[in-house]
Amino acid sequence: MRHTHGRVVQVESLADFDRRIAAGATSLSGWRVRAVDLTDRSAQLAACRVAGAAFLGCRLAPGDAERLLAEGALVLPAAPGAPLDTARADLYTADELYGDAAYEDSVDARAYAWSQEPATPETALAQALHDHAVDQALARWVTGRRLVGVMGGHALQRGSEGYAAAAALGQALAGPRGGTCTVATGGGPGAMEAANLGARLARRSAGELEAALAELARVPSYRPSIGAWARSALAVCAAHADPVDTLGIPTWHYGHEPPNVFATAIAKYFHNATREAILLEVCNAGIVFLPGAAGTVQEVFQDACENYYADESSVAPMVLLGRSYWTDTLPVWPLLQALARDRHMGDHVHLVDTVEEAAEVVADLADGS
Incomplete structure (x- = not known):
């Protein structure tokens, strides 16, 4: 249907x-x-x-x-015929998905157009094989890493205070202040892009991150031009060699949301339900939730459900950033506290107000304190 x-x-x-x-x-x-x-x-x-x-x-x-x-x-x-390798061995890179041509001719755009063709058993099988291959490549990539997720709204524009805060969070989490974790996001625009940017530049100074943010603010959104949006980000990447590894897990299900280029590894799926579950699963160092709308709230409670039924050794920390937002604007925190009460997850949910506090919580957990 x-x-x-x-x-x-x-x-x-x-x-x-x-x-x-x-x-x-x-x-x-x-x-x-x-x-x-x-x-x-x-x-x-x-x-x-x-x-x-x-x-x-x-x-x-x-x-x-x-x-x-x-x-x-x-x-x-x-786009007749699969425009990508359904048995690929590695995760995607931004250069592979975007290429040098107009966005409409890119692998990313052609894959989305192909996914929207009338379904046939052959295309369904091809997409399932592709997502399985991405699963295998992702499993190899995450081995030995401590991944912390950053989730938040896709509509957050470059140049905004929220975007800068998400970038600062990514930089802090991927650096010593956050226990030198690998930052993972949903791989799209907005807060996801900002967190991947900050993590990518974790070896750079705060001033260099500010300069990158100022450059990106010239093209605040992927609308009206995905191509211009991506090119401005690729220029920032080219100006900062030796990036820190950071992961994006986007989906072609939301074809209007292009993948951000700051993730050094991109696990892009056709099936969003698979992608959502995998994103939560790989974040073994916990997840920081930035202010967002319905999608972010859904992710909070997907994660809470996993933690609610988990044994003590399997609970993943949850950090909500923005006390007023999560208690007044969208009162998620009171319900999360009620769910956590008398459960193993009770000591693993946190409400903080600043990027520094969020990074400190993650770092303390990394140290086992």
Whole structure:
């Protein structure tokens, strides 16, 4: 069944497109319009906000593709045949996913377009084999490492205070202050990108990180241009050799969220449920949760559920950063405390207010104190 309720709306016929427009739709964010002939719908498209929409293998009137791209939509041609190695031996790199061409021609974009083609037993098998190969490569990569997760909102823009704080957290966790952990994120934009950036530059000074943040702020978002967003980050990478290893685990399920380039290793999955479970599983040094919306709250309680039923030796620390946010804005902390009471996880949940406190908690746990 193709779900059409929630954040993703699948539109696979002109009649369905027309029905939704007639019902009053004015924002197409989250729409995936696939293989629909829209050459006579220029006026309807022009009347809608299209940032965050994806047009996959659609026919468009001359000039519409360029306008949609400029307004923040993703426009990809049909991609017959698997555009990547389904039996790969290693994790991805940013250079491999993005390449040197326009984003629309990149491995990342072509893989997403291919994943949105009508499902067949062959494509389902190919995607399952690919994700299994990524699993195997990831298992080898994480061996012997202490991984701490950083989770937070994908909408956090470069140049914001929250983005700078997430970058400072990543730098602290990957450095001596945080017990020299390997930082892992969901691999996307926003807080995830910032944490991977900070971790990547863990050997650099705070001033060098500030300079990188200032450079990135020139392109604050991946909308309207994923290509410009990625190129600005790749330029920062090129200016800072000898990166510290850091991990991103993104998914093609949210094709409108491109992978950030600051993760030195990228485990990208087609199946988001697998990716979510793996991300929690590999963070053996715990997870720091930055302010976020529904997705971050979901991750908090996914992690809490694992810890609730875990034996004492298997509980992974949880650190919520932002006392006011997690108690007043989104009152997650009181419920988490209630769940943790009289359980093994009770001593492993923490609420802090600063990056320094979060890094100190993780470092203390790394030392076994």
